Amino acid sequence: MTSTSIVATIGPATRNAAALQQLHAAGMSVARLNGSHADLNWHRETIQLLRTVIPDVPILLDIPGRKIRTTLLAHEPSFAEGEEIVLTTDADYRGHDKVPVNYDELHLKLRPGVSIYADDGTLAFEVIGISGRDIRLRAKAGGTLRSRKGINVPELDLGRSLLTPRDETMVAFCKETGVDFVGISFVEGADHVQAIRNLINGASPRIVAKVENRGGLDHLEEIAAASDVIMIDRGDLSVETGLDEVSVHQKRIIQVARQYARPVIVATELLHSMIDNPLPTKAEIGDITNAILDGAAAVMLSGETAIGKYPVLCVSRLRSIATAAETYAQRQREARPAGLLAKEREFAQAIRLLAHSNEVDKVVVSSRTGVAARLVAMERIGLPVIAITDDASLARSLRLLPGTTPVVLARDDLHALDAGELVAALQAHGVVDEKDTLLLGRFSATGGSAHTWIQTHQGLGLPLPLVAQSEVEA
Structure with missing residues (x-):
């Protein structure tokens, strides 16, 4: 039995009693729901299913918070390098001509020449013009912009308020349904955590503060002191602060959180290759091992268990990697100093x-x-x-x-x-x-x-x- 917890995201691939039982048997410690996807009725039914099938497993509901996303699209546009695509803050569009986003002031914050990233930085664009609510972009590489994918503008402070009306709705939903943890995005200070805690107005759900931009890194200690759990969302963090530095930031976040006795969840692309393949890459195994050796309390699967082909195998593999890492760490603690040299x-x-x-x-x-x-x-x-x-x-x-x-x-x-x-x-x-x-x-x-x-x-x-x-x- 290993001490590292495994957080598994529940989605279309695992939202049934048989799959939940298998995930639990394979080593799932916490069930996560992504509030950026589906509606509240879907989440309510899933929470009821979890409480019926695996009642002792805690539930984490990630709420969208200040994160900017594309909306649910009827058409997901594909494009080649150099082609143009139009984002809009007009919610009447569905992706055929323009791709709407959920932040209705985005067009007011941007200017030509600014870089925009989407889908954890896998898509990159340059703003080439703004007309009314429409934002014209030129693609820096080919790809497809899909529904409810994150949008990042690391060059600018978009000046969004700490709480959105959707936050208030989602926190009330979390209290009503009795989930155990609520995850809040783009936390940049203790005041953001306190604002959510004021909405909760009680001991539960406990707050998982997601550190995923420069503001969060700059105020890391106060966030650790104010929250109950820290999550490292490496997708947004890598876009907002630089891909080459994300592993260094991860180590620092774990170190600071441990100083405040706060458990840390390491998330994003731990076993990304296993969404479509039955075996992980060696780099993924090394990544997970190092996160555990650094002191992560939990490791999290997202698309791997929400939409992947091998959700149970992913949890089983993650448990096996955690066992190997913890066994090594225990042996190191028990070993006497080597006499050699x-x-x-x-x-x-x-x-x-x-x-x-x-x-x-x-x-x-x-x-x-x-x-x-x-x-x-x-x-x-x-x-x-x-x-x-x-x-x-x-x-x-x-x-x-x-x-x-x-x-x-x-x-x-x-x-x-x-x-x-x-x-x-x-x-x-x-x-x-x-x-x-x-x-x-x-x-x-x-x-x-x-x-x-x-x-x-x-x-x-x-x-x-x-x-x-x-x-x-x-």
Whole structure:
């Protein structure tokens, strides 16, 4: 039995008693309903079904909140790169000529040249003109714009109010139907959480705050303090803050939420490939494993269980991945420190502590075998490492080490250089300048090992006195 919870979204593929029982047996911990899809009667019937079939499973209802979406379309337009498409805030259209959105002031907020993204950033457009309620877009790539897909405009603050009339309706519905959690989108501060809590006016449903834009990241601590649960919606987060940074943001959100003892749900595309295929990709397995090892309390499936071909298999696979991750984490907690290179690692740890306590710019390590450079680089000290050697082949191999620049000094004995000569040689190679504060790891052979001393050196001035000493195989 694993401790990681699995949140599974219920949709057309799983909205029946047999499927719900199978999902529960496979390891589903929480049933999620997406309030952006279907109507309240559909959700009411689904909640009743869940309470009848699996009454002990908590229910999370995600409400649309301030998220902008396309409406329910009679026609979902396809387009090629460079073709035009028209969004509109006129609700009378259904997608044949124009695609309506659920924010009736969007046309007032935009201007030509602004980029718009849809469907978790998979579709990108540029605004080329605005006429009345119509927003003319040029597609940056081909695709299809479907019903009730999210619309993002990360360049602009659209100035939407904390609560919409739909929020008030949905929160009242959550209270009436007795769901256990309500998820609120695009939370940017404690005031948004409190506004929802005031509507709830009671202990339940508990609030799941979705962090999915820059505002949420900027006020992360106050959101964690005010809410009951944090959800990382990586779809909108990747569009709003940059795709390349989404994993780093995820780690930070988990870290902050744990400091406030708030459980974190990691959501979006965990097993996206399994919507159509029976096996996940190895990258998906790695993604899920790392989220659990970082401390996520729950992982969430969306389309995988709502509309996918293999919903039960997805939950079963997710449970298996969680078991493997937790087993590894438990073994790591129980394991004794390894004896291999234990003394040598002390050298690298001393380097890291001294570098950060002395505001060092670069670390210089000299060694004939590369062991010292490897130990320091793998300590991930967050500073450039300059590895000095007299072996050109070794120098090339050291380029694999993170943050490491090798320098070959053709000397019979590198250890004969004093600190000033060493810094002058590094300046000649263009890897340090006179403004750098350097931390020098120096070696002198003594029998089968080397005595190491670490000293800081400011520019070409005299080195500071000895501050640490250990032994390391050179």
